[in-house]
Structure formats: structure tokens, C-alpha cells
Amino acid sequence: MRTGTRLVGFAVGLASIFGATYGIGRVVDRTPVAESRHDGGTESRHDSAAVPATGEGGDPADRIPGGLLVSDRGYTLDPVDAPADEFAFRVTGPDGQPVTQYDVAHDKRMHLIVVRRDLSGFRHVHPDLAPDGTWRVGTPLAGPGQWRAFADFAPTGGEPLTLGVDVTVPGELTERQLPTPATSTTVDGYTVTLTGSPQPGRTAPLTFTVSRDGRPVTDLEPYLGAYGHLVALRRGDLAYLHVHPDGTPGDGRTRPGPAVGFLAEVPSAGSYRLYLDFQHGGTVHTAEFTVVAGTPPTAATPPTGTNPSGPAPSGGAEHGTPGHGHN
Numbered sequence: 001m002r003t004g005t006r007l008v009g010f011a012v013g014l015a016s017i018f019g020a021t022y023g024i025g026r027v028v029d030r031t032p033v034a035e036s037r038h039d040g041g042t043e044s045r046h047d048s049a050a051v052p053a054t055g056e057g058g059d060p061a062d063r064i065p066g067g068l069l070v071s072d073r074g075y076t077l078d079p080v081d082a083p084a085d086e087f088a089f090r091v092t093g094p095d096g097q098p099v100t101q102y103d104v105a106h107d108k109r110m111h112l113i114v115v116r117r118d119l120s121g122f123r124h125v126h127p128d129l130a131p132d133g134t135w136r137v138g139t140p141l142a143g144p145g146q147w148r149a150f151a152d153f154a155p156t157g158g159e160p161l162t163l164g165v166d167v168t169v170p171g172e173l174t175e176r177q178l179p180t181p182a183t184s185t186t187v188d189g190y191t192v193t194l195t196g197s198p199q200p201g202r203t204a205p206l207t208f209t210v211s212r213d214g215r216p217v218t219d220l221e222p223y224l225g226a227y228g229h230l231v232a233l234r235r236g237d238l239a240y241l242h243v244h245p246d247g248t249p250g251d252g253r254t255r256p257g258p259a260v261g262f263l264a265e266v267p268s269a270g271s272y273r274l275y276l277d278f279q280h281g282g283t284v285h286t287a288e289f290t291v292v293a294g295t296p297p298t299a300a301t302p303p304t305g306t307n308p309s310g311p312a313p314s315g316g317a318e319h320g321t322p323g324h325g326h327n
């Protein structure tokens, strides 16, 4: 464990709650901060680079879902000290040096996802790379808690990777219950409904339908090269699944809403939290759903038939309600 002098005292309360995790606070700075720069990079697209680094091959690490390892295939996620309003990290490569060359995937060279261990507080941001290999972004950590930070990237010359690290933000912790499974949610005035159900070990379609004020939204804007960007996290260990859209803008068949389709495969039965980023009106919105994998697919009811009065439990999900704690 790293030295975390600012965690003294705070760690006492957390230790009993998160016995299996380790916290790091502001780690000791080891490198002078280089001036951050915006760099669009080469905008080569990697839509076809959909294969996660894990999940194939004979290496034991290949069978582990993404995001569970802080170090994999010689690459290590390494948070560095930063001002309170920033989050900063590096990725060190097989040679022990910070990686400075990254391929663009989904329009960006680095996708940073953060979420509390209780699956609240999800943010998906894009840091800026300094010449010395330090990534910096205005901190996405919205308050106290035990957070997980995922770096989703493809080092030039290497395979795509998602590494994860725990980060503790000191303060009074209020653990949130995982919302119950539902097929409809609202965010920023939009109603998003979900049809389909993730199935362990095989690919299943997930379709999100976006409406606003009772009308289908048909002018979604491309975000990260798609009309939606979906991350799924497994309850219990926060295994990370970056799910890829079924179709891309301009391919002749993919329309800008109201439906946004994905093909998803989850590694096991259990509860997952889905985070759908979509852009409309120049703003990115995130719709969140709790789903239980391993239950029969929900009926493909048209979105207009959805009860707007609130989250309706999906059929067959009752035995997977939060609090069961099986994984």
C-alpha cells in the first residue's frame, strides 16, 4: 500500500467497510508537473478495435474481465499527486517508463471512467496528455468515498487495455443502495427505456430508446463516433465491460435515435449497472440502469407503451434484487 498520510483517521472507518480494497489518497509526487496541452492526436478511428484486451487466449489474465487489474501485460496504472481540483495519472509501460504514445479509440486516446465502489457517481471524462506521459483532468471524483478509476486505452504498439485502481476521497461516507432493476429511467428531462437483457457467455442485443416530453428523440448527435456509448460494471467487483454500439453514424443503416443498439456480452450472471452516454443539444447525458444478467430477455415493448410513472421492474428479475449479495 502506498503512503497516504492524508488518510490517517479516515481509513479507520473505511477499513471495516471495504476490507478487501486498498485506498490511496494523494500519492507522493515523483515528477514535476509538465504543462498540460491539448492535443487532438491523429484521429484514426478504431471502431473495429472492439475486442477487449482480455477475454481470449490461453493466458490466465485473458479470462479476467477488464478493469480488475492495476497492472496487466506490462502496463501499470499509476495515479500521481495533483491539486485538489484535478485527477492525474500515468501509465507505465513494459520498460518502466511512462507511456507517451497512444492510439485513438472511440475518438480519444484515453477514456477515464470513475465510479464509487457502490456504483454511484459515474463519470466518463477525457484527460489531456502532457509530454511526460501524465494525464490530467478536472477531477471527476464528486465527493467522499471509495472510488474506482478505470483507464481505457490502447498503447501504441500494444493491445487495448482497461486498468483499474482504487482512489479514496476522504470525508464522511454515505453508501448508496444500488437502485432496483428497471427498464426505464429519466435523466435531464429525457426518458430512456431499455429492451433486452444481458446474457452470460453470449452476445445479446441491448436497445435504448430515448424520448423527451413524450416524443421520440430522432436527432441524437454522434458522441465518440457513435450515437451512444455504453459502459457496464458488475456489482461486487466492478468488472468493466465496454460495450460496443451496433452500427455507427453514416453506415447507411444507423439512425440518430430514438433507438440506440448495442451488442453486449457479460462474463457471468449477477447484477450490473449500465451507464449510457448519449449526446443531444450539445450536451452529454448519462442514463443509468440496474440489470440482472441471466434472466429471460424482456419483451420488446414499444417505448410508447412504457409506463412513465417510474421504474418498472423487469419481468423475472425479482430474484436478483439488490441486497441479495450473490455474485
Ligand SMILES: [Cu+2]
Pocket (backbone or CB within 6 Å): 106, 108, 110, 111, 112, 124, 125, 126, 224
Ligand atoms: Cu471516453
